[in-house]
Amino acid sequence: MESASASETKPVSFELLGLGHLTEVKSVLVDAYRHERTFQGLFEANRDGFEQRLRAFVREYCLQHFDQRQSVVGARLDGRLVGVALLCEPSHQGALNASRRARLGLALTVGIRCAKRYLTYQDQLRAVMPDSPWCYLPLVGVLESHRGLGVGAGLLNDVWSRVERIPGATGIALGSGAAAAASFYQNLGFEPVGQMAFEGTVETLFYRAT
Numbered sequence: 001m002e003s004a005s006a007s008e009t010k011p012v013s014f015e016l017l018g019l020g021h022l023t024e025v026k027s028v029l030v031d032a033y034r035h036e037r038t039f040q041g042l043f044e045a046n047r048d049g050f051e052q053r054l055r056a057f058v059r060e061y062c063l064q065h066f067d068q069r070q071s072v073v074g075a076r077l078d079g080r081l082v083g084v085a086l087l088c089e090p091s092h093q094g095a096l097n098a099s100r101r102a103r104l105g106l107a108l109t110v111g112i113r114c115a116k117r118y119l120t121y122q123d124q125l126r127a128v129m130p131d132s133p134w135c136y137l138p139l140v141g142v143l144e145s146h147r148g149l150g151v152g153a154g155l156l157n158d159v160w161s162r163v164e165r166i167p168g169a170t171g172i173a174l175g176s177g178a179a180a181a182a183s184f185y186q187n188l189g190f191e192p193v194g195q196m197a198f199e200g201t202v203e204t205l206f207y208r209a210t
Helices: 004-008 019-033 037-042 050-067 100-110 112-127 151-163 179-187
Strands: 013-016 071-077 080-087 140-142 171-175 191-198 201-209
Touching (some): 019 050, 037 201, 050 071, 050 080, 071 151, 080 151, 100 112, 112 191, 179 201
Antiparallel strands (some): 080 140
């Protein structure tokens, strides 16, 4: 792992990513969510094949996201992609809920049971969010080996600057994924707007208004 002092001499850069970066994006997100308790419950970490299902889900979600021309923001350190955020504009608050084809694609990828569980999770998340045209970060993560170096904060601040330029957008919504992440999001200006119990975990929902 790089030290914090090393990261100071190698500034993180941020960029929009395209479909050609899919392999890199998938690698970062699988690493970021492999040990995340909500996703372990969603995709049945207690059953053989969890990582295969997680990889398949991330690939399908990212393909749908790119297909709907939504933004993917990447963070690079010394040329390596180390952080990723998928940004849904207000009219696309969750690419996989947008169409029957997308739902079918998810079911074929991870199985009907896991697909239903994930879509229920998304429905519950949106139910507690403000009734306004907010942007949504369905997947955001940093490589485990590069956490604590300011990559995540820089990535979210870069996303925030992009949201401020989207006409009509009222803010950003996201789920904490873990209780330990709550203070991190609050330090970046996000406020808790609700909690959701799911698969044995309690997830805090955060919102940052423009």
